[in-house]
Amino acid sequence: MPPPAPCSAPAPAAAPRGRPPSITRARIAEAGVAIGLPHITFTGVAAALGVSHMALYKHVPSLAALKQLVAEEIFTRWQLPEVDEQGRQGLRDYLLAFSSAARAFVRAHPGLTPYVLRRQAATPAMLDKIEAHHRHIARIYDLRPAQARWLLSTVAFHCIAVSDTVYSLACTPALPDEEPEDLASAAARAAQQSEMEAELEQGMQALIVGALALLEEKRD
Missing domain, CATH: 1.10.357 (Tetracycline Repressor; domain 2)
Structure with a gap:
């Protein structure tokens, strides 16, 4: 039997210092997958990407759209x-x-x-x-x-x-x-x-x- 999926939200990874990181749909999806759908927030994904949540809003218009983007990434990865x-x-x-x-x-x-x-x-x-x-x-x-x-x-x-x-x-x-x-x-x-x-x-x-x-x- 596989181990149960974690129930608590993982801590966002600290963003590296230096040039501001680029924001792409692929990076947004990757960050959301790592956090997990039940725990996704704009501030959490933004922190994982090392950007402000306002910068993230320029790429994803709403929390619903953010979750849908992550859901699509999870599903398309399913073998x-x-x-x-x-x-x-x-x-x-x-x-x-x-x-x-x-x-x-x-x-x-x-x-x-x-x-x-x-x-x-x-x-x-x-x-x-x-x-x-x-x-x-x-x-x-x-x-x-x-x-x-x-x-x-x-x-x-x-x-x-x-x-x-x-x-x-x-x-x-x-x-x-x-x-x-x-x-x-x-x-x-x-x-x-x-x-x-x-x-x-x-x-x-x-x-x-x-x-x-x-x-x-x-x-x-």
Whole structure:
């Protein structure tokens, strides 16, 4: 099991002295990825870049646009599971691998889920990557584009949405009037998350089997 993603915001890196650093979309995205979507602020990204937040505003008009830029960078970096070009890996096995990769992706990148599940929040580059994946799977497994889109979207939507719920437990902050979590409570929380992960994996297996059966019914 991979280690949980950090829940606290990392301290911004100190900017080197000398000439004022240049501000590019690539550097902005890199700084935002290092900070993490849940912790992004204009002042935090500006500090990481070694510029003023007003200088950053000249390149990104709002906090929403800044987060969208970072979300796009995270998503476009995601390495989707490789597909056997000869089709020797069955579609069921590929979908299971895709589901596992999606769970790990959500766990590693808290805060990304809305940008992946909501088309209005996704950028054109993100949508292009999704559609290219659909076309690729359709070609390898001899599916119609609409079939591949439905199958992959169904698996991705349920996997990402439920994974976001499961892994958000690890980063749930304590209320101001709550006592710090003791070892027993931390162990109970970890056990609960492990149980939910197992249920998620079993649920995704059932969903994939059912989706493939439904696909075969529609083919007949």
